[in-house]
Amino acid sequence: MPVSGGGFLIRMGIGATPFLLPLMLQLGFGYTPFQSGLLTCSTAVGAIFMKTIVSWVLERFGFRQVLTWNAVLVALSMAVYGLFRPETPHWVMLLVFVLGGFLRSLQFTSLNAIAFADVAQARMSHATSLSSVAQQLAAGFGVTFAAIILQTTAGLQGHGTLQGSDFAWSFLAMGMLTLLSVAFFWRLDRNAGAALAVRGEGSKKQAQ
Numbered sequence: 001m002p003v004s005g006g007g008f009l010i011r012m013g014i015g016a017t018p019f020l021l022p023l024m025l026q027l028g029f030g031y032t033p034f035q036s037g038l039l040t041c042s043t044a045v046g047a048i049f050m051k052t053i054v055s056w057v058l059e060r061f062g063f064r065q066v067l068t069w070n071a072v073l074v075a076l077s078m079a080v081y082g083l084f085r086p087e088t089p090h091w092v093m094l095l096v097f098v099l100g101g102f103l104r105s106l107q108f109t110s111l112n113a114i115a116f117a118d119v120a121q122a123r124m125s126h127a128t129s130l131s132s133v134a135q136q137l138a139a140g141f142g143v144t145f146a147a148i149i150l151q152t153t154a155g156l157q158g159h160g161t162l163q164g165s166d167f168a169w170s171f172l173a174m175g176m177l178t179l180l181s182v183a184f185f186w187r188l189d190r191n192a193g194a195a196l197a198v199r200g201e202g203s204k205k206q207a208q
Contacts, residue, residue, distance in 0.1 A: 015139030043101030
């Protein structure tokens with residue numbers, strides 16, 4: 001329950017990011033689709049780098065600590081997006097996007113690993129299908145929630161078309177939603193997922 005509940009909330013928050021960011025950069029800041037794409041694709045750099053150290057991070061700190069504290073960092077990184085303005089230097093955006101990609105990828109990788117830790121091999125295909133559906137639902141709910149907040153904010157400010165300032169509350173709300181997942185992850189056992197690390201060490205020894 002802690003993993004599924006927390007995972008659903010954090011996927012709602014993160015799922016809205018690919019929806020909000022391009023809108024903010026293109027409609028709010030007036031960037032071209034090419035400029036927007038170049039900036040946002042930098043998140044992949046952080047995600048790729050994360051893959052090289054995720055095993056060490058999980059072995060060093062454990063799933064409970066990583067999922068809990070990394071969720072806080074993910075929430076903060078999303079809230080920072082709302083502070084961007086058209087005059088914000090591109091290099092600042094790039095740094096934040098790379099860091100955000102790293103943090104989100106670490107959270108997803110940790111969630112996916114621990115979610116299937118206790119699933120029997122015979123039920124793995126069913127568990128994978130169910131998990132995929134849940135992820136799509138969470139992302140869909142996140143986009144819907146973000147769109148409602150964005151439209152409401154623009155309406156309250158009397159903007160007929162979206163402005164850069166309309167996005168701050170949406171990113172803050174999605175960051176708060178992500179932060180709520182901490183209450184679930186904190187309930188995990190201190191040794192949650194420890195068996196995965198043991199398996200990983202065993203596999204390394206066999207390979208040697």
